[in-house]
Amino acid sequence: MSSKPVEQLHQVIVRFAGDSGDGMQLTGSQFTSETAMLGNDISTLPDFPAEIRAPAGSLPGVSGFQLHFADHDILTPGDAPNVLVAMNPAALKTNLKDLPKGGTLIVNADAFNDRNLQKAGYAANPLEDGSLDEFQVHAVPLTTLTVGALKDVEGVTSREAERSKNMFALGLMSWLYGRPVEATESFITTKFAKRPEIAEANLKALRAGYAFGETTETFAVTYEVKPAKLKPGIYRNITGNQALSMGLVAASELSGLPLFLGAYPITPASSILEELAGYKQFGVRTFQAEDEIAAAGAAVGAAFGGSLGVTTSAGPGIVLKAETIGLAIMLELPLLICDIQRAGPSTGMPTKPEQGDLLMVLFGRNSESPVPVVAALSPSDCFHAAIEAARIALKYRTPVYLLSDAYLANGSEPWLLPDVSTLPKLDVDFATEPNFEGQFLPYLRDEQTLARPWAVPGTPGLEHRVGGLEKADRTGNISYDPDNHDLMTRLRAQKVAGIAADIPELEVDDPDGDATVLVLGWGGTYGPIAAGCRRVRANGKKVAHAHLRHLNPFPRNTGEVLRRYEKVLVPEMNLGQLLKLVRAEFLVDAVGYNRVTGLPLRAAEVAEAIEAMVGSA
């Protein structure tokens, strides 16, 4: 603990930025762990480039990690940082514009040499030319200090010693905000178990950074952010992709069906494949296919055999799977398709979030091909959304899209762990007997759900053939009969539409109950929209917020909710996709707030858009 005066803060937003090779993601995630252990509410936003390692010191190579922590419940990683830690000129150049006047700037003074300044496009050294006067600048010779601290560590080259400067920075920041470093110390020891000298170097650097803060006069004050009063229970920090992976395992356990994942590596979905590959003790089969289509195909094959078939990807991969998903629609087999959306079109910006795939997942297949869609709204919600998507897929024998995005996937937040016994049972009733006069009719539907019976190979007496051709109602034999095709098309549509009776109604957050403006969102904009609404209400204005988790079918009261309000605002990270749907289906003159920057919406801009609408109501 520090001997210097301690200032209380309610919230802090820190952004670490450096070269891709500087370990900013590691630094950020460790600071996050320390913060989580302290009990603050946290929200994080890793912001990294698509390339593995762009040239050192270059602008495209800058990797960043922003985290927002507070003594109260927070919803976003923060619109702008209070503190920017810049490890080199390129990191400063790309991030400075986001640091408000008066913000704290901690830079690695050693990195501001002529070569790096030139690479970053600086004509003069910003540390010397007065251009940073409006910030509180701490120019710390991080590299020199780190190398100095490690000079007695044997078996460590000077290059390796330099690389530990991120741990020095972490130690310093941990001291500055009173974070305990024990968790980081054990993390380092475990991670570098096979190279104890590297572990020692990192530990020494971490402690040296911490000690530096304590002894130097540059930092006169430390800060404290008290734990947040969150709902009681056991918490862990979780990213969206981790939560999604666990949700799939949960769905497997709850249904009793073995999980089969067919996937092809693609940013930002690959970590789901990697995470699930480590869960073999749950009977999880992960199949890294030769391409996206094979990945989906294998999942369909596994589903045919009675597994819970899942395929994961991002936009460019989902679009390849369209035909296979169409087959699953015709076969009426359960199939989970997880789309971790990223900026497009085409290759786009692989590591940046966007919400551009909604219309694609609804309509991007040939002909009338209805598929339910579920969208997670926060990193931890990915767990629950995965279970819900599986529930629908299994009960109705249908493919289901589960939407997430790069921000939810990599961003993290504390997650109140659910009691496993409270999770829904996903009972699956396989067909075991003939269902009509001693025969088995594979398309003789359940009267209520319109789902067809699911008879898996290995079940004697129920041998049947299914395929992509249109099939006769009830028997499932190939049929080109005109009336039959019209009937089957409508039955398939009705089956999906009928799911509305089986999902919760849309809830509206309207504290006073008499707002005239409704903000309607879906997916990862939940945090920014809710935070925006908080600001608007803090300014004395009224606004209602509803957030859709089911995009197809919509909750059964959606139209009624929309019509209650004079105005409807639909903020999206696209050019207006939910907006189009809502206008078309409910004949409501909704208006969009649309930004397609590859970054999450900022609470401030959402608040501004809401206030403008409230103002003109």
Place this chain on the structure above:
Amino acid sequence: MSEKLTMKDFKTDQEVRWCPGCGDYAILAAMQSFMPELGIERERTVFVSGIGCAARFPYYMNTYGMHSIHGRAPAIATGLAASRRDLSVWVVTGDGDALSIGGNHLIHALRRNVNFKILLFNNKIYGLTKGQYSPTSELGMVTKSTPMGSLDFPFNPLSLAIGAEATFVARCIDTDKAGTTEVLRAAAQHRGSAFVEIFQNCPIFNDDAWDFVRDDKAGVNRITLQSGSPILWGADHEKALRQRSDGSIEVCRATDDGILVHDAEHESASLAFALTRVTQATHGGTPVGVFRDVQRAVYDDLMAEQIETATEKQGKGDLAALLHSGETWRIS
């Protein structure tokens, strides 16, 4: 299994819709008579197909079946076979389905050695879409889409399969019931991927393309391979095959020195590959039978083993433990 199954048990009530004279009828009949001998229950047998005339096959077999999408049957069957090792999985495909759009899935299935049998009905044409050329059509073939002759050099399916690390490679002829049954038997007995090319006649769009071996009553053109036996052929078995010093194969007399004795289980694939390069055009004869039949770890088994090992090491997965793994903290 209670009573012995008969051919009739494997027929469905669907009217077979192939053209009169189509080679697929013969293959279907051979399969329906072979299945009772195989002795696997109908409920544990699955036929998976893609798109094409051949792909209608599953509808006519009274087992479980899936008529899927063009070229993707090996991928779909991989998911099925890997997750259900108790099933007997057969993939029925054609020269377009397997070698054009499906080429990628075919080669990966073979290198993985997934436990299913791939039957490729090769008629050297696209039948269902009415007469365009296929990846096995001869260079220069005049078809609906190539009025001035095809510009594509064709694949040699068996060479491709061996190049894709296939552990079982064989060829038979649609109307040769005995030969086809022998190949199906060997394929069914092989654990792992089995690749079988079946010369199949399309009477409408490429009639008589295989007559040189199909109508080969005198046995002049067929080179029947029997593992363990010298490769003798010709009307009076007067011909044999011999390997040149560069590894390629030449035709020689049965009385010559160094004639090849076929060994389908030979560890190195080179000999089998060299045999696939023997064609009617290059050597005046066409080998049929099992070219290669070796054992290699099967993908499905390897996958199951890893799950077993992980479960032994870590104990059966516990969901609550999983959620609570990593760093947790309590808020009271």
